[in-house]
Amino acid sequence: xxxxxxxxxxxxxxxxxxxxxxxxxxxxxxxxxxxxxxxxxxxxxxxxxxxxxxxxxxxxxxxxxxxxxxxxxxxxxxxxxxxxxxxxxxxxxxxxxxxxxxxxxxxxxxxxxxxxxxxxxxxxxxxxxxxxxxxxxxxxxxxxxxxxxxxxxxxxxxxxxxxxxxxxxxxxxxxxxxxxxxxxxxxxxxxxxxxxxxxxxxxxxxxxxxxxxxxxxxxxxxxxxxxxxxxxxxxxxxxxxxxxxxxxxxxxxxxxxxxxxxxxxxxxxxxxxxxxxxxxxxxxxxxxxxxxxxxxxxxxxxxxxxxxxxxxxxxxxxxxxxxxxxxxxxxxxxxxxxxxxxxxxxxxxxxxxxxxxxxxxxxxxxxxxxxxxxxxxxxxxxxxxxxxxxxxxxxxxxxxxxxxxxxxxxxxxxxxxxxxxxxxxxxxxxxxxxxxxxxxxxxxxxxxxxxxxxxxxxxxxxxxxxxxxxxxxxxxxxxxxxxxxxxxxxxxxxxxxxxxxxxxxxxxxxxxxxxxxxxxxxxxxxxxxxxxxxxxxxxxxxxxxxxxxxxxxxxxxxxxxxxxxxxxxxxxxxxxxxxxxxxxxxxxxxxxxxxxxxxxxxxxxxxxxxxxxxxxxxxxxxxxxxxxxxxxxxxxxxxxxxxxxxxxxxxxxxxxxxxxxxxxxxxxxxxxxxxxxxx
RNA sequence: GCCGGGAUAGCUCAGCUGGUUAGAGCGUCGGAAUCAUAAUCCGUAGGUCGGGGGUUCAAGUCCCUCUCCCGGUACCA
Numbered sequence: 035x036x037x038x039x040x041x042x043x044x045x046x047x048x049x050x051x052x053x054x055x056x057x058x059x060x061x062x063x064x065x066x067x068x069x070x071x072x073x074x075x076x077x078x079x080x081x082x083x084x085x086x087x088x089x090x091x092x093x094x095x096x097x098x099x100x101x102x103x104x105x106x107x108x109x110x111x112x113x114x115x116x117x118x119x120x121x122x123x124x125x126x127x128x129x130x131x132x133x134x135x136x137x138x139x140x141x142x143x144x145x146x147x148x149x150x151x152x153x154x155x156x157x158x159x160x161x162x163x164x165x166x167x168x169x170x171x172x173x174x175x176x177x178x179x180x181x182x183x184x185x186x187x188x189x190x191x192x193x194x195x196x197x198x199x200x201x202x203x204x205x206x207x208x209x210x211x212x213x214x215x216x217x218x219x220x221x222x223x224x225x226x227x228x229x230x231x232x233x234x235x236x237x238x239x240x241x242x243x244x245x246x247x248x249x250x251x252x253x254x255x256x257x258x259x260x261x262x263x264x265x266x267x268x269x270x271x272x273x274x275x276x277x278x279x280x281x282x283x284x285x286x287x288x289x290x291x292x293x294x295x296x297x298x299x300x301x302x303x304x305x306x307x308x309x310x311x312x313x314x315x316x317x318x319x320x321x322x323x324x325x326x327x328x329x330x331x332x333x334x335x336x337x338x339x340x341x342x343x344x345x346x347x348x349x350x351x352x353x354x355x356x357x358x359x360x361x362x363x364x365x366x367x368x369x370x371x372x373x374x375x376x377x378x379x380x381x382x383x384x385x386x387x388x389x390x391x392x393x394x395x396x397x398x399x400x401x402x403x404x405x406x407x408x409x410x411x412x413x414x415x416x417x418x419x420x421x422x423x424x425x426x427x428x429x430x431x432x433x434x435x436x437x438x439x440x441x442x443x444x445x446x447x448x449x450x451x452x453x454x455x456x457x458x459x460x461x462x463x464x465x466x467x468x469x470x471x472x473x474x475x476x477x478x479x480x481x482x483x484x485x486x487x488x489x490x491x492x493x494x495x496x497x498x499x500x501x502x503x504x505x506x507x508x509x510x511x512x513x514x515x516x517x518x519x520x521x522x523x524x525x526x527x528x529x530x531x532x533x534x535x536x537x538x539x540x541x542x543x544x545x546x547x548x549x550x551x552x553x554x555x556x557x558x559x560x561x562x563x564x565x566x567x568x569x570x571x572x573x574x575x576x577x578x579x580x581x582x583x584x585x586x587x588x589x590x591x592x593x594x595x596x597x598x599x600x601x602x603x604x605x606x607x608x609x610x611x612x613x614x615x616x617x618x619x620x621x622x623x624x625x626x627x628x629x630x631x632x633x634x635x636x637x638x639x640x641x642x643x644x645x646x647x648x649x650x651x652x653x654x655x656x657x658x659x660x661x662x663x664x665x666x667x668x669x670x671x672x673x674x675x676x677x678x679x680x681x682x683x684x685x686x687x688x689x690x691x692x693x694x695x696x697x698x699x700x701x702x703x704x705x706x707x708x709x710x711x712x713x
Numbered sequence: 714g715c716c717g718g719g720a721u722a723g724c725u726c727a728g729c730u731g732g733u734u735a736g737a738g739c740g741u742c743g744g745a746a747u748c749a750u751a752a753u754c755c756g757u758a759g760g761u762c763g764g765g766g767g768u769u770c771a772a773g774u775c776c777c778u779c780u781c782c783c784g785g786u787a788c789c790a
Contacts, residue, residue, distance in 0.1 A: 248729095249718085256717075331784095361718090364783090398738080399725065404718075405783075412725070415739060423752055431749035438748080479727075482738070492753055501748040515748095572750060633788060653789065680788060690790055697790075 055377030170270030178205030445512030644709020
């Protein structure tokens with residue numbers, strides 16, 4: 035192993051406008067923590083960097099809507115998330131933040147470096163300018179009428195109704211979202227990063243990469259194939275890193291460009307704290323350092339295309355050695371997305387379960403090759419039958435035995451029996467296998483192999499039956515228990531990357547320090563005959579069904595769309611009566627019907643349903659004239675979530691049959707009161 | 714609609730460049746043991762690898778097609 039090699043490990047910078055949830059942890063934070071802990075056990079030089087990403091329109095917007103300063107927003111999430119990581123034992127060397135001065139300086143230096151090399155392109159474009167605020171308005175700060183659908187609250191970047199991509203200049207009657215005043219059109223200059231210029235270099239660089247995960251490679255190839263385009267790297271915004279040039283007041287560096295530089299700033303900050311202000315260069319400017327970015331798949335393009343291109347442009351820094359991106363972890367079949375608000379937040383789960391139980395459950399099901407699923411039931415099963423049953427039980431039965439039969443002291447071990455040799459050798463060979471697994475980022479399999487050691491230890495205990503030999507051959511019994519105690523110590527090393535808290539507890543139970551907590555000591559004897567053991571404790575208390583049921587219930591209540599497989603093993607596409615009953619079908623009479631202006635297919639219908647009236651929009655004007663429909667009795671889905679089509683409210687859907695370009699509306703045979711249920 | 718990614722034992726997941734009887738953990742069932750948190754150990758059963766077609770001496774693994782699910786995109790009966 036190359037002794038000079040250093041590792042610079044980063045975890046994605048979480049955006050400071052939300053709380054971290056367990057999907058993030060499984061994707062981008064726990065894997066690097068495990069990796070780093072392993073590397074330290076084998077004695078490698080590693081630093082582990084992350085921090086909050088604290089700039090950008092979303093945060094400035096949030097500060098405006100909540101009527102507090104951006105600083106208050108980012109403080110709230112930065113400190114909460116910092117604590118969340120700590121509670122889970124995710125130990126960054128530094129968890130910095132991009133609002134720090136050193137980051138602003140570093141990002142500006144980076145910008146100037148490539149600006150001075152004439153790499154950046156300047157483009158002047160027309161943009162909306164607010165006189166009242168004396169600044170240009172970023173896309174999201176403009177609101178107005180959508181030119182496509184007529185919706186009056188369209189945003190500058192897109193219309194939330196019809197989904198059209200817009201530019202603020204296209205809006206009819208644009209207004210500032212902040213002050214409401216009417217902006218002027220002025221010319222504004224922006225910088226662009228010519229990504230396309232790096233296409234070939236990136237391509238060559240990526241092609242030379244060995245051992246990258248297939249999903250990452252595929253994703254990059256897709257981008258390269260589509261061709262890389264210039265990307266704006268400045269924005270008209272207050273909240274961010276200022277463009278360090280004269281004449282660019284009110285402009286900041288676009289957050290996508292500035293945020294990843296945060297990895298560099300954070301490294302600088304770390305070594306300033308350590309009183310070695312130049313040492314960061316040993317990592318960022320040292321060809322022997324391996325830079326590894328742990329991220330979720332949504333971040334692949336930034337870490338394997340854009341940031342490397344930036345680093346190439348700058349020239350003084352190393353490029354990533356690997357970008358082991360994970361997929362997503364879902365919950366109950368739903369994506370753990372912060373925008374949907376249905377994730378399990380770290381701050382909530384750590385109140386209920388110990389960090390190692392959470393770490394174990396997530397690790398055993400990391401989304402390494404595809405999206406994976408988290409369930410509370412799974413957490414319970416993992417705790418009760420694996421952690422408690424296999425690992426906790428082995429430590430406990432060994433220590434209790436020593437306590438009861440050997441006065442809580444470590445018995446002697448004279449000569450290793452063949453069985454002792456076998457178990458120690460097994461541990462050693464497992465540790466070798468684990469080396470490969472860790473280095474190829476296969477943590478799930480690594481955990482499995484780690485647990486195999488605990489299984490083997492239990493088997494050793496069973497096979498050697500110390501409860502029998504204690505009566506017939508106390509010396510032999512003592513050596514068996516001694517071996518088991520040594521195995522406990524080895525297990526403390528083996529599980530350390532995954533279960534650091536438990537690892538430490540085992541050391542305390544064995545009454546030893548962490549001086550022998552080294553990878554090379556796996557399968558070796560390190561304890562001292564005659565020393566007393568510490569106080570025993572139950573490592574993993576059982577988790578009761580009732581506790582899990584409560585959490586499952588909460589999840590279901592909190593999220594109505596959760597797919598609850600009450601009837602399992604139904605053939606695909608088959609639904610239950612309950613499923614069907616969710617749909618409320620009603621008879622309705624068409625009382626008004628007009629085309630939606632500018633639309634090709636849409637008709638707006640006013641319906642009478644019992645005593646109420648409602649409006650729906652239907653894409654049937656190619657088949658029916660408005661007049662044909664008035665007075666007809668039709669069937670509508672009455673409990674559909676309301677939506678807007680081209681800016682027109684639609685609160686339901688009519689039923690129609692369609693085949694090969696023919697479309698016929700479902701009508702009622704004879705007369706019946708509107709509002710009647712259809713089933 | 715289009716572009717990606719999926720669909721493998723009851724559950725959660727492995728299966729790299731195609732190669733002997735398709736794997737693991739947990740769960741099930743049976744047995745052994747009783748030191749231990751009713752925790753362990755051994756053994757058993759379980760899959761026509763989403764459906765259909767094709768290439769090949771040989772396909773879960775390659776090609777075509779269909780169905781369903783998940784992302785991204787799109788004026789959605």
